[in-house]
Amino acid sequence: MRDPFPIPPIPALSEWIQPYADALSLSTLPLHIHEVLGAALFYTFIHTVLSPILSNAFFAKYYPRNNRAKKANWDAHVVSLVQSVLINGLALWAMWKDEERAKSDWEQRVWGYTGASGMIQALAAGYFVWDLGITLLNLDIFGLGLLAHAVSALAVYTFGFRPYLNYYSPVFILYELSTPFLNIHWFFDKLNMTGSKPQLYNGITLLVVFFCCRLVWGTYQSAVVYVDMWKAVQRGPDAGYIAAAFEKSSGVDANVMHFAKDAGPVPLWLAGIYVASNLTLNSLNWYWYFKMISAVKKRFEPAKEEKVAVPATGGKLGTGNVTTGAMVGEKPPGLRQRAHSIEDVMPDSEELRDGTIQ
Numbered sequence: 001m002r003d004p005f006p007i008p009p010i011p012a013l014s015e016w017i018q019p020y021a022d023a024l025s026l027s028t029l030p031l032h033i034h035e036v037l038g039a040a041l042f043y044t045f046i047h048t049v050l051s052p053i054l055s056n057a058f059f060a061k062y063y064p065r066n067n068r069a070k071k072a073n074w075d076a077h078v079v080s081l082v083q084s085v086l087i088n089g090l091a092l093w094a095m096w097k098d099e100e101r102a103k104s105d106w107e108q109r110v111w112g113y114t115g116a117s118g119m120i121q122a123l124a125a126g127y128f129v130w131d132l133g134i135t136l137l138n139l140d141i142f143g144l145g146l147l148a149h150a151v152s153a154l155a156v157y158t159f160g161f162r163p164y165l166n167y168y169s170p171v172f173i174l175y176e177l178s179t180p181f182l183n184i185h186w187f188f189d190k191l192n193m194t195g196s197k198p199q200l201y202n203g204i205t206l207l208v209v210f211f212c213c214r215l216v217w218g219t220y221q222s223a224v225v226y227v228d229m230w231k232a233v234q235r236g237p238d239a240g241y242i243a244a245a246f247e248k249s250s251g252v253d254a255n256v257m258h259f260a261k262d263a264g265p266v267p268l269w270l271a272g273i274y275v276a277s278n279l280t281l282n283s284l285n286w287y288w289y290f291k292m293i294s295a296v297k298k299r300f301e302p303a304k305e306e307k308v309a310v311p312a313t314g315g316k317l318g319t320g321n322v323t324t325g326a327m328v329g330e331k332p333p334g335l336r337q338r339a340h341s342i343e344d345v346m347p348d349s350e351e352l353r354d355g356t357i358q
Helices: 011-023 029-058 068-097 106-111 115-137 139-159 166-190 197-234 239-248 268-300
Strands: 305-311 317-323
Touching: 011 029, 029 068, 029 115, 068 115, 068 139, 068 166, 106 166, 106 197, 115 139, 115 166, 139 268, 166 197, 197 268
Parallel strands: none
Antiparallel strands: 305 317
């Protein structure tokens, strides 16, 4: 399937990046460099222009316009919310419409290329270009941890332009299906809706979607890609298979193995990077999930009441009900509102957005 992006490749950009792509063996990068840069500029526009305008217009009471650190974090969550909704929709669409991708065998899943999957790869890479840039400009706010995250995520996405595991770019993007709900949870806190019913419903949805897309889907697809990589480490794509494909058709759009004609076995270092990254992410997903359950449970559990001695009329001691943890001036106990959030026990949406291992 051809790249469905409405703007065709820009020759000047492709020519500019070509020498770097050749030096780094990133064969498909010149075909998508306009999407990488376009996505980076789009998210930069949202962060620096659109988010401040809309947030001031609709959430003026809560938008921290005079606090640089909080404002940068708010605007970054707006970008994360937009990106996760957009990339999820495009990934699902590409998986549904790309017929060449659907017919792929294990060799095509490793070395093959389709324009639709390449577009997903490029838009995700562009997002992490923005992520790296905004982190460097606000390093005192986001810290070295998020800088390392941005660098590693961008590096992993960049390897996909070899092309390598291009088939899996939309597959693992679907880790991001839980990210919109995580961002919505964060905004509920900032809008003084902590402990509200909407946050409860969103929290339940977050747990269900996170379990399905990261733990069930992600673990299964990880096992599939490990098998494909093991085969690819043993040998390169079958030469006869590629030759036969080129006899029937030619060109990038017609032959998914166009860029595999000179490919050999996958280097051990490359397979090792992907396996290590994927195992680390899957392990963190399981850890985060149980922490999320605990945090949501504590946030919404009813406050306990205890019998304690209190002064009664006439100076005698009597008994009364006291809500555990209640303070003077608090509202009557209902859904218990706690100061901490899910993000106190797990990385926030900036870190969780690295759900894709290509």
